[in-house]
Amino acid sequence: MTRRQELDNGLVVVARPNRAARSIAARLVFEAGAAFDPPGKAGTSSLVARLLDRGGGGLSAEAIAEGFERLGVSYVARAQGDTLDVEVRLLAEHLPEVLRRLRPVVAEPAFPEEEVRREVGQTLSALAEREQDTGAVAEDALAAALFPPGHPYREPAVGTRASVPRIGAADLAAFHRERVGPSGSILALAGDIDPDRAIALAADHFGDWTTGRGATGRATIPDPPMPEREVTLVRRVEGKTQADLVLGMLPGLRRNSPDLPAALVLNNALGEFSMGGRLGAAIRDREGLAYYVYSTFEAGLGAGPLAVRAGVAPDAVRRALDLIRRTLEAVRRRGLKPSEIRDSKQSLAASVPRRLETNPGAARTLADCEFYGLGLDYPERLPSLIRAVERDQVAAAAHRYLTLGRHALVVAGPALKEALR
Amino acid sequence: MERLPNGLTVLLREMRAIPVVSVWCWYRVGSRDERPGVTGISHWVEHMNFKGSRSIPKSEVTRRVELAGGVWNGYTWLDVTTYFETVSSDALDAMLRLEASRMTECLYSKQEVERERSVVISEMRGGENDPRSYLEREVSGTALQAHPYRWPTIGYLSDLQAITREDLYAHYRRYYVPNNAVLVLAGDFETRAAMRLVKRHYGRIARGAEPPPVRTVEPPQSGERRVLLRRPSGASYLQVAFPAPALTDGDFPALLVLDGILGGGPSINAWAGGRGAGPSKSARLYRALVEADLATEADTQIIPTRFPYLYRIQATAKAGVDPERIERAVYAEIGRLAGGSVEAKDLERARNQFLARYALESESVTDAAHQLGFFETVATHRDYLALPARVRAVTAGQVARLAAERLSERTRTVGVLVPDAAGAGGA
Numbered sequence: 001m002t003r004r005q006e007l008d009n010g011l012v013v014v015a016r017p018n019r020a021a022r023s024i025a026a027r028l029v030f031e032a033g034a035a036f037d038p039p040g041k042a043g044t045s046s047l048v049a050r051l052l053d054r055g056g057g058g059l060s061a062e063a064i065a066e067g068f069e070r071l072g073v074s075y076v077a078r079a080q081g082d083t084l085d086v087e088v089r090l091l092a093e094h095l096p097e098v099l100r101r102l103r104p105v106v107a108e109p110a111f112p113e114e115e116v117r118r119e120v121g122q123t124l125s126a127l128a129e130r131e132q133d134t135g136a137v138a139e140d141a142l143a144a145a146l147f148p149p150g151h152p153y154r155e156p157a158v159g160t161r162a163s164v165p166r167i168g169a170a171d172l173a174a175f176h177r178e179r180v181g182p183s184g185s186i187l188a189l190a191g192d193i194d195p196d197r198a199i200a201l202a203a204d205h206f207g208d209w210t211t212g213r214g215a216t217g218r219a220t221i222p223d224p225p226m227p228e229r230e231v232t233l234v235r236r237v238e239g240k241t242q243a244d245l246v247l248g249m250l251p252g253l254r255r256n257s258p259d260l261p262a263a264l265v266l267n268n269a270l271g272e273f274s275m276g277g278r279l280g281a282a283i284r285d286r287e288g289l290a291y292y293v294y295s296t297f298e299a300g301l302g303a304g305p306l307a308v309r310a311g312v313a314p315d316a317v318r319r320a321l322d323l324i325r326r327t328l329e330a331v332r333r334r335g336l337k338p339s340e341i342r343d344s345k346q347s348l349a350a351s352v353p354r355r356l357e358t359n360p361g362a363a364r365t366l367a368d369c370e371f372y373g374l375g376l377d378y379p380e381r382l383p384s385l386i387r388a389v390e391r392d393q394v395a396a397a398a399h400r401y402l403t404l405g406r407h408a409l410v411v412a413g414p415a416l417k418e419a420l421r
Numbered sequence: 422m423e424r425l426p427n428g429l430t431v432l433l434r435e436m437r438a439i440p441v442v443s444v445w446c447w448y449r450v451g452s453r454d455e456r457p458g459v460t461g462i463s464h465w466v467e468h469m470n471f472k473g474s475r476s477i478p479k480s481e482v483t484r485r486v487e488l489a490g491g492v493w494n495g496y497t498w499l500d501v502t503t504y505f506e507t508v509s510s511d512a513l514d515a516m517l518r519l520e521a522s523r524m525t526e527c528l529y530s531k532q533e534v535e536r537e538r539s540v541v542i543s544e545m546r547g548g549e550n551d552p553r554s555y556l557e558r559e560v561s562g563t564a565l566q567a568h569p570y571r572w573p574t575i576g577y578l579s580d581l582q583a584i585t586r587e588d589l590y591a592h593y594r595r596y597y598v599p600n601n602a603v604l605v606l607a608g609d610f611e612t613r614a615a616m617r618l619v620k621r622h623y624g625r626i627a628r629g630a631e632p633p634p635v636r637t638v639e640p641p642q643s644g645e646r647r648v649l650l651r652r653p654s655g656a657s658y659l660q661v662a663f664p665a666p667a668l669t670d671g672d673f674p675a676l677l678v679l680d681g682i683l684g685g686g687p688s689i690n691a692w693a694g695g696r697g698a699g700p701s702k703s704a705r706l707y708r709a710l711v712e713a714d715l716a717t718e719a720d721t722q723i724i725p726t727r728f729p730y731l732y733r734i735q736a737t738a739k740a741g742v743d744p745e746r747i748e749r750a751v752y753a754e755i756g757r758l759a760g761g762s763v764e765a766k767d768l769e770r771a772r773n774q775f776l777a778r779y780a781l782e783s784e785s786v787t788d789a790a791h792q793l794g795f796f797e798t799v800a801t802h803r804d805y806l807a808l809p810a811r812v813r814a815v816t817a818g819q820v821a822r823l824a825a826e827r828l829s830e831r832t833r834t835v836g837v838l839v840p841d842a843a844g845a846g847g848a
Binding site: 018019020021022023053061062065066069070071072073074075076077089090091118121122124125126128129130131132133134237238239240241242273274275284285286287288289290291292311312313316343346347349350351352353354356357358359 | 436438439440441471480483484487488489490491492507509535536537538539540541542543544546547549550551552652653654655656685698699701702703708711712714717737738739740766769770773774775776777778780781784785786787788841
């Protein structure tokens with residue numbers, strides 16, 4: 001029931017009906033995320049996303065906002081790691097008008113000097129706030145520890161104090177021209193619409209878009225080198241009552257890796273299932289050390305680390321770290337119990353249909369499958385891929401991805417030197 | 422909707438597009454039912470109710486949900502405590518068994534109470550790390566002087582350190598009775614069959630004593646209140662709070678429209694609403710604060726509550742901007758509203774934004790069940806169903822009157838948080 005069509009200009013339109021809804025979610029995805037920021041200009045993609053609707057196609061920012069909001073449409077554009085995403089949510093009857101209004105926003109942004117200057121200033125203010133946010137401080141330090149200078153995943157998407165002031169309107173226009181076009185991009189629609197009609201409407205409004213080069217074939221993102229030894233970084237953020245810690249391990253995983261199903265099972269049992277898997281059982285449930293502790297694989301076009309995160313009191317950091325290390329070491333050495341693997345496989349496989357339940361969720365999932373070349377039948381195939389995972393595959397994944405001893409660890413919070421001693 | 426003989430309110434809504442069902446069990450208990458000394462107890466009770474019961478071991482509580490491909494969670498707020506599971510529809514019976522057990526027979530072992538004490542304190546500290554939530558807590562406690570909505574749902578540290586197992590268990594037994602609960606099912610089931618299941622699991626639970634009512638009424642405010650905080654932070658923050666009408670008050674729909682014009686309109690779904698949405702850029706505050714380059718963000722908050730609560734306007738100052746300038750700009754916008762500046766196109770946009778959000782935020786089975794349950798627990802689900810018609814009927818004159826009467830200098834509370842790098846801010 002999901003339909004896919006590539007328009008002549010290379011834009012791939014995917015549409016999935018949901019007759020139970022009155023609304024539609026539409027998501028445009030461009031290979032134009034923070035990974036593609038020009039050297040020394042981290043934050044470019046994020047500024048492009050924030051400025052798309054601030055004037056263009058002969059319309060003022062005010063007219064664009066009014067055009068969407070008069071109909072009750074919600075609009076948001078964001079730079080992710082690999083992609084720049086634009087999402088609109090609307091009542092189904094407004095789809096033709098919303099697509100008509102979306103076209104100049106993504107195809108002809110003007111990047112007016114005044115708007116650019118203001119966004120740059122606001123981004124710098126937001127960066128000052130981030131420096132006091134223990135979670136953000138830990139994330140930025142982890143990326144800098146795992147990815148070498150020049151690597152596309154090293155810098156934060158929002159940019160840095162050094163890079164953001166260097167970005168001007170000409171940089172944004174050039175980035176947009178280079179990366180935001182129809183070729184290699186995706187328009188995913190889900191909701192109360194006939195898929196053929198959705199594709200016809202998309203062709204009407206986006207079919208003659210030829211400006212912008214867009215991506216041709218997916219970019220290659222190099223694997224980061226493994227750290228030679230473990231790295232521990234402490235970032236002091238005064239006046240906070242809780243520390244955030246993040247432990248990242250390479251080689252990490254790409255989204256289209258054949259290891260993905262086994263890695264998902266491993267991660268689920270390690271840091272997701274029930275109250276946070278083995279990590280949650282050890283740190284939250286048995287010891288009461290943290291409100292949150294979990295693990296994730298951040299798999300994209302390039303390999304992203306397996307990361308463990310927790311928020312703990314400064315005086316509990318050491319104990320929590322000991323438990324995290326012991327848990328990772330135990331899973332790497334002895335693997336998971338058959339019952340853990342069985343539970344995680346069942347839980348992951350059974351949860352796949354739920355991801356398509358909401359229109360925004362379905363549009364995101366479809367766009368993701370298309371962007372990473374997984375195929376639109378991936379949500380249907382994934383449960384059986386997960387069920388087919390064998391115990392020795394999980395053990396192999398644990399051995400490959402839980403690289404304790406060559407990990408990077410960041411702790412951000414108050415008075416930590418004493419706590420870690 | 423049906424009420425069982427033991428007083429349990431049951432709301433069922435068939436939605437059969439996909440084989441999924443959402444089960445929500447709501448209790449009319451929240452931070453409003455606490456007193457100094459035991460603040461945070463309702464939320465801690467919610468945590469304890471994931472730790473197993475006489476018939477369901479702790480390890481099974483969330484495991485069963487996830488094996489059914491489900492998600493689960495719970496939350497505690499001013500008026501409500503709730504638990505939910507959204508699972509494949511063949512697991513409905515198991516979920517009802519889980520929720521019925523949670524109502525009557527959770528264990529509260531001493532050991533689990535102690536473990537959870539530090540988890541809850543950790544949750545509180547995580548919240549304190551965020552200057553915005555710190556400011557919100559201080560403004561609530563300043564704007565409200567008597568009503569129990571004034572303390573944070575997470576509780577005060579001293580209370581979290583002192584609450585005993587007996588306190589927790591007594592709170593649980595007093596409020597977790599069928600006559601104080603609302604059970605909502607939305608999704609893929611046949612109504613009569615589902616009702617039979619509900620009766621099988623809940624029918625034999627005995628009615629309890631009626632929980633004590635909230636007696637305190639907030640006395641009227643007769644002058645501006647101000648609070649200035651110095652905390653380590655990367656920005657200055659402003660928050661202005663005004664007394665807001667309760668959900669059932671005749672002024673509530675007009676406040677929704679007023680907020681639509683001023684702030685872009687509230688999310689109608691306290692659980693999932695607003696997730697992933699961007700700011701409303703035609704809202705007057707966005708234009709006056711963010712476009713005017715005074716603030717990096719500006720937003721507002723309305724919570725549908727049982728008793729009068731607060732309408733908040735909050736902004737993050739752009740680096741180098743004195744929060745006082747933002748404050749003046751906020752009052753200028755309120756003055757414009759009170760002066761009758763609302764035009765037909767403002768009303769139309771605010772209404773359309775509300776109606777679209779109302780539809781979007783109740784489409785999934787999880788959201789549909791949340792909405793019915795939340796409003797039934799705070800007031801009645803009919804108040805929720807009536808909102809679109811009431812919002813459509815709001816006039817420009819009502820918005821102007823509301824701005825003049827309720828958003829006044831006499832009744833406002835202003836909170837400002839400025840960076841204080843030198844002082845240690847630890848709690």
